[in-house]
Amino acid sequence: MLQTSVSKRWQTVIPAPIRKRYAIRKGDLLVWLDDGQTIKVIPVPADDPIRALRGAGRGERLVEQLLASRREDRSREQ
Secondary structure, three states: OOOOOOOOOOOOOOOHHHHHHOOOOOOOEEEEEEOOOOEEEEEEOOOOHHHHHOOOOOOOOHHHHHHHHHHHHHHHHO
């Protein structure tokens, strides 16, 4: 298990073993996926970001989450 802290400017460091394993370099983009219980950080290659993210949300029950969120919004509006 690797652990980092968050700085007073809300920044954190990507541990070296993870940077090396996923070939993350300065200037690369990271996508943060929040399912309400966990956070996933996904490196996105600049050459084809759509292809890199394909399937990233699989198993996250995103449709159910979207519908629940819409129900909450509707109940607040009434």
